[in-house]
Amino acid sequence: MARSKYSSIKEKLIRISMLVSASVLLLASMAFIIYEVLTFRDTMVRELTIYADIIGINSASALVFNDPVSAEGTLKPLREKRNIVSAGIYERNGQIFAEYSKDNGIKALRAPQNLQDRTDGHHFEGANLVLFKRIISEGERIGMVYIKSDLSEMEIRLSRYAGIVVGVFILSLLAAYVISSKLQQMISQPILHLATIARSISNEKNYAVRATVESQDEIGTLVETFNEMLNQIQSRNTALLKARDELEQKVEERTRDLVQENAQRKLAEEKLQQSMQGLKRVNTELQQFAYVASHDLQEPLRMVASFSQLLEMRYKNRLDKDADEFIEFIVGGANRMQRLINDLLSYSRVGTRGKPFQPTDFSSVLGQVLVNLGPLIEEKEAIVTNDDLPVLMADETQILQLFQNLIGNAIKFRGTERPVIHITARREASEWIFSVCDNGIGISPEYHERIFEIFQRLHTKEEYPGTGIGLAICKKIVERHSGRIWVESEPGKGSKFFFTISLQGDDL
Amino acid sequence: MKCRLAILFKSVLLIMCFVSASLSYGNPAFAREEQPSETQVKAAFVYNFGKFVEWPPDRFVGKYFTIGIYGDDDFAQVLTEIVAGKSIHEKPILIKRFSKMEDIAGCHILFIGYSAKDHLPELFNIVHKLSVLTVSDLQGFADRSGMINFKIVKNYMRFEINLKAAQQAGLKISSQLLKLAIAIK
Numbered sequence: 001m002a003r004s005k006y007s008s009i010k011e012k013l014i015r016i017s018m019l020v021s022a023s024v025l026l027l028a029s030m031a032f033i034i035y036e037v038l039t040f041r042d043t044m045v046r047e048l049t050i051y052a053d054i055i056g057i058n059s060a061s062a063l064v065f066n067d068p069v070s071a072e073g074t075l076k077p078l079r080e081k082r083n084i085v086s087a088g089i090y091e092r093n094g095q096i097f098a099e100y101s102k103d104n105g106i107k108a109l110r111a112p113q114n115l116q117d118r119t120d121g122h123h124f125e126g127a128n129l130v131l132f133k134r135i136i137s138e139g140e141r142i143g144m145v146y147i148k149s150d151l152s153e154m155e156i157r158l159s160r161y162a163g164i165v166v167g168v169f170i171l172s173l174l175a176a177y178v179i180s181s182k183l184q185q186m187i188s189q190p191i192l193h194l195a196t197i198a199r200s201i202s203n204e205k206n207y208a209v210r211a212t213v214e215s216q217d218e219i220g221t222l223v224e225t226f227n228e229m230l231n232q233i234q235s236r237n238t239a240l241l242k243a244r245d246e247l248e249q250k251v252e253e254r255t256r257d258l259v260q261e262n263a264q265r266k267l268a269e270e271k272l273q274q275s276m277q278g279l280k281r282v283n284t285e286l287q288q289f290a291y292v293a294s295h296d297l298q299e300p301l302r303m304v305a306s307f308s309q310l311l312e313m314r315y316k317n318r319l320d321k322d323a324d325e326f327i328e329f330i331v332g333g334a335n336r337m338q339r340l341i342n343d344l345l346s347y348s349r350v351g352t353r354g355k356p357f358q359p360t361d362f363s364s365v366l367g368q369v370l371v372n373l374g375p376l377i378e379e380k381e382a383i384v385t386n387d388d389l390p391v392l393m394a395d396e397t398q399i400l401q402l403f404q405n406l407i408g409n410a411i412k413f414r415g416t417e418r419p420v421i422h423i424t425a426r427r428e429a430s431e432w433i434f435s436v437c438d439n440g441i442g443i444s445p446e447y448h449e450r451i452f453e454i455f456q457r458l459h460t461k462e463e464y465p466g467t468g469i470g471l472a473i474c475k476k477i478v479e480r481h482s483g484r485i486w487v488e489s490e491p492g493k494g495s496k497f498f499f500t501i502s503l504q505g506d507d508l
Numbered sequence: 509m510k511c512r513l514a515i516l517f518k519s520v521l522l523i524m525c526f527v528s529a530s531l532s533y534g535n536p537a538f539a540r541e542e543q544p545s546e547t548q549v550k551a552a553f554v555y556n557f558g559k560f561v562e563w564p565p566d567r568f569v570g571k572y573f574t575i576g577i578y579g580d581d582d583f584a585q586v587l588t589e590i591v592a593g594k595s596i597h598e599k600p601i602l603i604k605r606f607s608k609m610e611d612i613a614g615c616h617i618l619f620i621g622y623s624a625k626d627h628l629p630e631l632f633n634i635v636h637k638l639s640v641l642t643v644s645d646l647q648g649f650a651d652r653s654g655m656i657n658f659k660i661v662k663n664y665m666r667f668e669i670n671l672k673a674a675q676q677a678g679l680k681i682s683s684q685l686l687k688l689a690i691a692i693k
Contacts, residue, residue, distance in 0.1 A: 061684035064556040066549075066665065070688055138559050138596060 009188045010181075017180030018173060025172050029165040036161055040154045044129050045122050051078065051087075052133035052145040059089050059145075060137045063097060071098035083153035085128060089135070090144040097143060127151055190219045194226060207234040283351075290348040294341045301341060305334035340455075343469035347454065350398065350476040357481075360396045362389035362434075366423065369403040373411070382411050386423035390432060392501055398477045403436075405470040406497050410438035412464060415492070431483065431502040439494040448487050474499070549665045550658055551587040554619055554643055557656060558596035560685035563616060564678040567639045572602035573616055576640075578609065578631075580621025587619070609634060620644040620654070628652055639678045650693055655679070659690065666690045 055074050062070035071089050078084045078100050088099040122131040128150050135143040197211040210227045213220050308331045316324060366386060370377065377384060384407065403423075410421045417439060424435045443451065443458070450456050452475045457468035478485040482502040489495035544552070558573060573596040577584040584605050591601040596616075606612050609624070609631055618640045624631055625646055632653040635642060642655045649657030650670040655677070659666050668691040674681050686692060 058684070061556075061560055061682070061688055064559070065553060065667075065685075065688050067688050137556075138594075138598075140594065 009191060010184050013184035013187055014177065014180045017184070018176050021176035021180075022169075022173055025169050029169060033158075033161060033165060036158060040158065041124075041129075044149065044151070044154055045131065048122070048129065048131040048147050048149055049120075049133060051081070051084075052131055052147055055087070055089065055145050055147075056133060056135040056143075059098070060135055060142060063089065063091065063135060063143045064137065068098050072100070074098075075100035078147075081149075081153075083149045083151070085148045085150055087145070087147040090146065092142055186215065187219070190214045190223065194219075194223055198226070201230070207237055287348050287351045290344065291352055294345045294348065297341050298338075301334065301338055305331070305338055308334050339467055343467045347469055347473055347476065350401075350473060350480065354480055355395045355397065357393040357395060359391055360394040360399055361391045362394075362399065362425070365396060365399050366403055369400060369407060372400075372404060373407060376408070376411055380411050380414060380419055382414075382419035382421060384421045384423070387425050389423070389425050389434075390427070392432060392503065394481055394501060395477075398480065402474050402477045402499070405474050406436040409470060409497075410436060410440060410495070412466070413438075413440040413495075415439060415441050415494075428500075431500040433498060433500050435496055435498045437494065437496045442491040442493045442495055443487060443489040444491050445489075448489070451487070452485065545586075546660075546665070547583055547586045548590065550645060551583060551590045553658070553665060553667065554587060554617060555591050555594065555596070555601070557641065557643060557685065558617055560682040561641055561674075562680035562682070564639055567616075567678070568597075571599065573597060573599035574602045574604055574614060576604040576606055576612060576615030576618045578606040578612060578618060578620055579623030579625075580619065581605070583619060583621055613638070615640060617641045617643060620646065620649070622646065628654075636677065641674065641677075641679055650691070656689075661690060668693070 055078075058074040059071045062068070062074065075087050075089070075098055078087050079102070082102075084100075084102060086099065086101040089097045091097045120133045122129060124130075125148075128148055131147050131149075133145045134141050135145060193214065194211050197209060201207065201209050207230055210230060211223045213223045213227075308327060312327045312331055315327075319327075363386075366389060370384060376382075407421060407423075411419050420439050422437045424437070426433055447458055451458065452471050454472045455468045456472075457466070475485050478499045478501070483500035485497070485499040487495055487497050554575065558575070575587065575591070577587065584603060588603045591603065594601060604615055609627065612618065612631075612634055616639075618635060620628075620631065620642060621644070624644075628646075628649075632642075636653065642649075642653075643657070644654055645658040646654075647657065647659070650668040650673075653670070653673050655670050655674045656667050659668055667689055669681060669686060669689040670693040671681060671686070672693065
């Protein structure tokens with residue numbers, strides 16, 4: 001690649017020089033030849049005029065003294081001029097006085113018309129030039145010279161010129177070639193040097209190399225700039241390497257730090273797992289405890305309840321009024337306790353008796369709930385409507401419980417009007433949001449959190465029945481389904497209970 | 509028809525020739541129409557000699573170029589006719605006739621006629637102090653101290669030149685003239 005680049009610059013330079021030389025030569029030669037061509041006729045005429053002049057001068061005496069022999073003598077030298085075909089001297093009256101003819105035989109001369117009136121002149125007759133010149137002696141015209149010449153000499157001269165031109169042309173071009181091949185080095189040499197250096201640097205990536213400045217011109221400037229560029233590249237290269245090393249160091253440190261952090265985190269995670277396990281265990285224990293406790297509590301409670309009732313039945317009117325009242329209180333309290341324990345049981349059963357999730361059709365669950373609550377709905381003349389409900393992975397029994405509690409509450413805590421309850425459902429990202437809306441008595445915002453706690457009641461048992469466990473159970477069910485439950489409500493403006501059921505893995 | 513035209517044409521031509529011939533009679537410029545006489549030729553030559561000779565500058569002041577004639581009145585007449593209106597060396601020509609030898613003075617060329625045939629030595633005596641070109645048709649003129657004498661050779665008018673005599677008189681004769689001379693002494 002380097003070689004071909006070199007020769008093409010050399011070729012270009014040589015070609016330029018040759019072209020310039022050739023054009024200049026050509027122009028000069030053309031000008032020269034054209035000038036010659038244009039003026040050769042004039043040159044011829046001038047030449048012949050000179051001869052005629054000389055002959056006239058030389059033959060004047062012969063003319064006036066009527067010596068034709070002498071006059072012929074003046075014409076003899078014309079033989080030397082190969083282009084002169086014929087010549088003649090005329091007397092004053094137009095008669096031929098002396099003549100010359102190149103081939104001696106042909107007397108091509110005849111007295112031209114009106115010789116007396118003729119002045120000096122010439123004309124071209126075919127391939128010949130004919131010239132007349134008066135012979136004047138002492139202001140008096142004594143005769144006329146006539147010369148006829150062919151144009152061969154001029155043609156020969158012209159062809160000689162052409163030959164010389166061609167010869168000079170070729171020689172000059174040769175010389176131009178030789179000289180320009182030597183001189184092109186002045187330009188191409190530094191360029192080649194620069195190209196070689198550039199290539200070696202690019203191949204070996206050795207940025208310490210520099211090109212030498214050989215000439216004081218734009219190429220020299222180029223080389224200097226090139227070297228300057230290399231300086232910059234070199235310094236930047238070293239800077240880069242240094243930065244890279246520093247970076248590597250930093251990366252090492254960071255990695256070490258990260259590894260450490262990772263180990264620490266792992267440790268923390270393990271601890272977390274452990275505590276989670278512990279918590280789970282505790283939770284399970286607690287649930288079991290709650291279950292067992294409430295289960296075990298049932299038996300003595302039943303004893304108290306049943307025997308109190310027996311007492312009430314058998315001795316109702318045998319004891320005094322206070323005793324009746326006391327018995328009533330005992331029975332009532334025992335019953336309440338049973339209910340409380342039952343509720344507690346069912347609360348804890350949410351966790352312990354939870355079934356694995358199955359595809360659950362919420363619509364049909366709702367239908368079942370309405371059937372279950374049928375009598376209540378009829379009695380309170382409630383209107384229950386709903387949107388389309390999806391099918392999701394859930395515990396069917398618990399969902400039933402959930403809806404039943406919420407709708408039951410909605411009917412129970414009715415306002416002055418007829419209960420109107422609407423159930424909605426909509427999908428939001430990875431969960432479904434359900435709502436149970438009523439036009440009941442509403443809940444003051446300060447209690448929106450408390451109502452979901454166990455046994456929290458906002459009303460006395462005289463106002464509204466219930467143990468206050470319903471919403472707590474709802475919350476536990478919803479949380480088992482990885483959702484959340486909350487309320488939007490204001491006193492006298494109805495309530496909207498929202499809960500979410502998250503999607504378990506794939507959509508249904 | 510054609511014949512008649514031809515005849516007409518030729519006769520017109522003839523008349524024209526005759527007319528031009530008669531017109532040219534006496535005009536020495538058309539010498540070919542009419543053969544010039546010997547005297548005329550000599551006169552013409554004498555006139556022309558003047559063109560090819562150089563006089564010393566001190567002798568060449570003056571308004572006229574003078575040609576003197578001694579001893580030939582016919583020649584004088586003819587010469588006067590021939591040189592009418594002409595000039596030599598840019599000077600108009602003046603003809604002087606000399607009847608007596610002693611009168612000869614102030615001329616550039618002197619033609620000596622047959623009457624001086626026997627008095628040549630005295631003549632040369634008078635003229636040799638002057639720069640005069642002496643011309644004559646007397647035979648042997650140039651052998652004596654004369655400068656140019658005419659000689660008819662084969663029907664051609666020729667002349668002989670005594671160059672030495674001319675040089676002694678301070679005259680320069682052009683080579684153009686010399687080359688035409690049949691003899692040079």
